[in-house]
Amino acid sequence: MEGTMILRGGRVIDPVNGLDEVRDVVIVDGRVAAEAAPGAPVVDVAGLVVCPGFIDLHVHLREPGQTHKEDIASGTQAAAAGGFTTVVAMPNTNPPVDRPEILEQVLSAARERACVRVLQTGALSQGRAGKALSDARALAAAGAVALTDDGTCLQDAGLMLEAVRRAAEVGLPVIDHCEDDSVARHGAMNAGDFAQRLGVSGQPGLAEDLVVCRNILICRETGWPIHIQHISTAFSVAMVRAAQRHGLPVTAEASPHHLCLTEACCVLHGPNAKMNPPLRTEADRQAVVAGVADGTIGVIATDHAPHATEEKAAGMERAPAGIVGLEAAVALCLTELVHGGSMALPDVVARFTRGPREVLHLEAGTLTPGAAADVTLLDPSAQHVLHPTQFYSRSRNCPYEGRLCRGRVAGTIVDGAWVYSRLPGIAGRLR
Ligand SMILES: [Zn+2]
Known part of the structure; x- marks a missing residue:
């Protein structure tokens, strides 16, 4: 049985x-x-409450190359304990997943050691260096579910336009970490009073807003869907909402930390509240919550980003960005969104199931008879x-x-x- x-x-x-x-x-x-x-x-x-298995569009499993932080076994155990039956792994591993051989290696390791479904993205550019494009067709043939340079952002607009056109040719969605490097300048937290008071370098929301607007325009030019990762500013949410009203296939995800925390969290928690994009202002947080509530943001994704304790001990400027999220996400969202009164439970469930299913055209995310029995x-x-x-x-x-x-x-x-x-x-x- x-x-x-x-x-x-x-x-x-x-x-x-x-x-x-x-x-x-x-x-x-x-x-x-x-x-x-x-x-x-x-x-x-x-x-x-019985739901279709939750899907996380944004996790870092750190394999290959950074298994002191996480690996496919520990990361998928965290996913299962967090209620996720499908996770989508980012390609910023070492080496990065920019070639079919690496992608096949990850999928093969997942078949052996994962306890939930692992889907793998391929890098948009070779080495995620933003200089030359990866082979989208080969990555698609090897089983990539989307293309992204997550962790960094392809800076050259012309190259991004070409990348989206090639992704369209092979039928792969593009998902993008939106950050203009010349404005962000590796700032360790949100630019503003808190950063000034703490004496920490800041990066303004403008760094995200510029690339979100660029991507909306590239989406308009190509007609091909672009998914905005971990949206964090009020203006970016407004731009995505406007683009959708114009009928453009732009989608977005929000991370639990941007829904629940603000830059003030950096005062108490330092590097354990450092992430990219950074925690923003209370006004930004409220706008992201409103975007998730009205469906502008159709996906909640964790951006689960494990780092070793000694790496995070390097201080705000030098510590790597990111926090673990898989095992807290659902509890945080039920607490803040449902019990906090901004969303009904079925809508939160939709952001973990129907939303991600639609972005990547997955079979998962429903309890329709005949579907694989993934249940949360x-x-x-x-x-x-x-x-x-x-x-x-x-x-x-x-x-x-x-x-x-x-x-x-x-x-x-x-x-x-x-x-x-x-x-x-x-x-x-x-x-
Ligand atoms: Zn990212």
Whole structure:
């Protein structure tokens, strides 16, 4: 009976099918089914929310080359514990994923050691150096799901235009980390009063806004979709909203930290609140929340970026940017967005399922009969405290220790098998 069960009596939310009702979810041989198999085990999930497996469009698994920070095994365990059944890995590894051989190597390692689905992006430019384009056709043939230079941004507008045209030829979405280097100047936090008071170099929101506007114009020129990664400023949200009203296929994601935290967090947490784009002002945060709430921003993605403790100890200017996010994202979003009153639960579920599914044209993200049985279960009101020391991730860099949350992941099922479970009597693969 592996991969066969009935999840009984939960509140089932499947935004792709417009479903929000108490009903059973039937799984037969690892797939969602319309009819139960005779004698299938019944799991009582009354009081829980049953969703399609969550998809994270933006994670750094650090393999190959930086496995002291994370690897495919630890990163996908963190994903499963965080409720994600599919993760999309960024190509800024060492070496970067800019050739089909490297991409195949990652996918092969994932087949051996991942406990959730791993999709891999390819680099837009060779070596992510922004000088010459990668071979989009070869990367597509090897299984890349999108092209991006994430971690850096392709600065040359003409080269970006050419990159988007080539991506269009091979049918790959382009996703972009928007940052104008000549304006950002590697600033370690948001430019403004907080940076001045702390004596830390700042990068203004203008660095992001310039490239978001450039990308909207390239999207208008090519007609090809561009997805804006980790949007962080009020102006960028307004520009994406305007572009969508003009019918342009521009999409965007927001990271939980930009929804929940502001630049003030740097005062207390220093390098563990350093990320790129940086935490912004309260007005920016509210605009990003409003963008996620009204659907301008269709995706919540973690930008899970593990770094070793000693690397983060280098101080604000020299520490690498980024925080771990996989195991806090859902709890933070339920707490801040749903219990905070800015969004209804089904809309938050949609940002983790239907939104990312649509950006990358994935089969995942729905409980339609016939779909692979990837399921995320939520305990929507459980009170708990975040303790990063207990994370499955190999790294601890984040400002969340001791943060009180309401709502958490209760279980994660991939292909009809429990990978992570907090349900009494149900053992997940992780514990
Ligand atoms: Zn990025």
